[in-house]
Amino acid sequence: MKVNGFAHPAPSDPRRLLSDHLRHDLGLTGTHVGCEHGVCGCCTVLLDGAPVRSCLMLAVQAEGHDVTTIEGLAPGGSQLHPVQQAFHECHGLQCGFCTPGFVMSVVGLLAQHPHPTEEQVDEGIAGNLCRCTGYASIRRAVTRAAVLLAPLTPDPSPLGGEGANPADRSSSGGEGAGTSP
Amino acid sequence: MKPPRFEYHAPSTVEEACALLASLEDAKVLAGGQSLMPLLNFRLARPSHLVDINRVGGLDRIYERDGGVAVQALARQAAVEDSELVARACPLLSAAVRLVAHRVIRNRGTVCGSIAHSDPASELPAVLLALGGHVVARSKRGERRIEAGELFAGVFETSIAPDELLVEAWFPKSPKPFAILEESRRHGDFALAGVVRAGDRLALFGVAPTPVLAGAKDPARGLQPSGDLEATPEFRLHLVRVLTDKAFAA
Ligand SMILES: Cc1cc2nc3c(=O)[nH]c(=O)nc-3n(C[C@H](O)[C@H](O)[C@H](O)COP(=O)(O)OP(=O)(O)OC[C@H]3O[C@@H](n4cnc5c(N)ncnc54)[C@H](O)[C@@H]3O)c2cc1C
Ligand code: FES
Ligand code: FES
Numbered sequence: 001m002k003v004n005g006f007a008h009p010a011p012s013d014p015r016r017l018l019s020d021h022l023r024h025d026l027g028l029t030g031t032h033v034g035c036e037h038g039v040c041g042c043c044t045v046l047l048d049g050a051p052v053r054s055c056l057m058l059a060v061q062a063e064g065h066d067v068t069t070i071e072g073l074a075p076g077g078s079q080l081h082p083v084q085q086a087f088h089e090c091h092g093l094q095c096g097f098c099t100p101g102f103v104m105s106v107v108g109l110l111a112q113h114p115h116p117t118e119e120q121v122d123e124g125i126a127g128n129l130c131r132c133t134g135y136a137s138i139r140r141a142v143t144r145a146a147v148l149l150a151p152l153t154p155d156p157s158p159l160g161g162e163g164a165n166p167a168d169r170s171s172s173g174g175e176g177a178g179t180s181p
Numbered sequence: 182m183k184p185p186r187f188e189y190h191a192p193s194t195v196e197e198a199c200a201l202l203a204s205l206e207d208a209k210v211l212a213g214g215q216s217l218m219p220l221l222n223f224r225l226a227r228p229s230h231l232v233d234i235n236r237v238g239g240l241d242r243i244y245e246r247d248g249g250v251a252v253q254a255l256a257r258q259a260a261v262e263d264s265e266l267v268a269r270a271c272p273l274l275s276a277a278v279r280l281v282a283h284r285v286i287r288n289r290g291t292v293c294g295s296i297a298h299s300d301p302a303s304e305l306p307a308v309l310l311a312l313g314g315h316v317v318a319r320s321k322r323g324e325r326r327i328e329a330g331e332l333f334a335g336v337f338e339t340s341i342a343p344d345e346l347l348v349e350a351w352f353p354k355s356p357k358p359f360a361i362l363e364e365s366r367r368h369g370d371f372a373l374a375g376v377v378r379a380g381d382r383l384a385l386f387g388v389a390p391t392p393v394l395a396g397a398k399d400p401a402r403g404l405q406p407s408g409d410l411e412a413t414p415e416f417r418l419h420l421v422r423v424l425t426d427k428a429f430a431a
Contacts, residue, residue, distance in 0.1 A: 014189035014231075015182040017222070036183065037219035044285055050259075051285045056218040060189065061235060105285055112284070126368045127283030 001062040003028070004072025010063045019043045021059035022069055030070040030100050034129075041128030042101035045069050051108035070100035073107070082148035083107050083141075092141030094132035102128045106142050110149055116142065184221035191233045195319060195348060198234055202344045203321040205230045210346060212254060212294035215286050240348070245270060249314070249353040254346065258287035258295070273355035273379060277308045280361065283369045293347045296332075299339050299391065302371040304361065306333055307392035311377040311384035314352045318345040333391035356380030360428040363387075364420050366411060373412040374420040376400070378428040388417050400425040 001008055003026060011021050019036075022028045022045070034040035036055045043055040046068035073081040080088060083106050093099040102125065109116065109124030116124065121142045130138060190205075192198040202208055208230035211217055220226035234240065234254060241255040243264050250271045252261055261267050261278050268275045281287060281295065281304055295305045296316060309316075309329040316327050318341050332339050341347055356379055363375030363386075374387040386392045388406040396402070406417040
């Protein structure tokens with residue numbers, strides 16, 4: 001498998017979780033581990049560009065795929081990735097435990113919705129837990145990241161795939177809904 | 182290691198996967214892993230063998246069949262969410278899949294895995310039941326079709342045999358009007374209770390060991406949902422009545 005652009009052999013024990021493989025075998029401790037059952041989101045990494053929970057994958061399953069961790073987001077390390085920059089500017093972190101997972105989820109969110117609505121921002125970060133910030137600064141960071149990324153991404157077509165679906169959720173709170181138009 | 186000891190198999194064809202399931206004692210299929218991996222990490226599941234189907238080629242299609250939509254075993258929930266075909270032919274499924282967990286979970290989780298897992302609070306089994314869809318199960322013994330009404334047997338239990346691989350789920354075209362409404366503590370959590378309307382048909386989830394069909398006039402009749410820290414049985418029945426009224430008010 002490739003991790004942050006470098007090829008690594010898969011671990012010999014198939015029971016090794018991808019999260020543990022990254023942290024313990026490869027020393028990439030930027031990927032955090034909280035709940036290990038998919039709920040907290042702090043272990044989120046990119047698998048072939050799409051965010052996934054590394055605690056819910058066996059490392060052997062990543063064989064033949066590209067994994068990107070928080071360490072690989074800004075290669076060279078001289079300049080922050082726009083999402084990292086936005087978290088920095090908007091104080092999107094306090095203790096920082098949740099931050100790698102949030103950043104990776106937001107990279108995925110903005111790839112899917114380059115100009116997210118408020119509702120899409122809320123939905124996009126709903127799968128990550130933060131015990132410090134109260135989320136307000138993280139929401140601001142997502143909006144800021146979209147602005148920073150805009151010059152770097154091609155303009156979406158006027159009929160872009162998003163927002164055109166009548167079945168979009170009607171609320172972002174606890175009540176989920178989808179109805180016919 | 183967090184997961185218990187198991188022997189790992191990664192077949193590359195459906196035939197190979199079925200041969201493994203036929204010959205191995207106590208094997209479990211691993212699809213998206215979004216339900217099975219937590220169970221392994223907590224050692225609540227201890228299968229002797231894992232048959233990982235993620236390397237099986239040509240099993241991730243979403244295609245039109247018999248006027249409805251067939252979703253193969255490796256089609257991720259995120260792909261179904263983004264599918265124009267699904268939005269056109271079965272918008273109820275598009276709406277329902279958005280209520281399953283979070284996008285990051287849906288990037289791995291499969292529609293078929295959710296149906297095979299058969300959590301009583303899951304949206305997709307209730308959608309399959311409300312629409313009157315079916316699944317196709319394959320084994321060394323052959324292929325068979327299981328109607329939604331015959332599929333769900335109990336909490337986390339289906340009539341899929343241990344040697345069978347669920348190869349696809351078929352959802353009929355959604356009739357109008359349709360609706361899926363649920364109540365949960367936080368967005369992305371499993372629902373406390375939910376309702377699916379497909380035309381005149383109504384299916385409920387989160388209030389019985391399996392999804393159930395009900396009448397819109399008195400949907401809570403005969404139900405005995407369980408209570409837990411999040412909701413009492415009475416509250417779940419209340420939700421079912423209110424959500425049904427909303428679904429049929431449209
Ligand atoms: C944080 C979190 C929140 C979640 N919230 C929800 C929610 O709100 N609603 C909801 O419905 N689900 C929810 N889920 C579960 C998620 O939707 C899973 O993706 C889904 O239940 C299982 O699909 P999977 O592909 O991941 O299956 P796996 O986890 O790989 O497998 C689940 C079970 O199904 C069996 N199985 C899978 N595929 C097949 C097949 N093709 N043939 C035979 N057997 C098979 C496996 O052997 C296993 O027993 C949540 C999960 C997490 C981690
Ligand atoms: S550690 Fe993976 S989601 Fe919490
Ligand atoms: S900054 Fe501390 S958990 Fe989010």
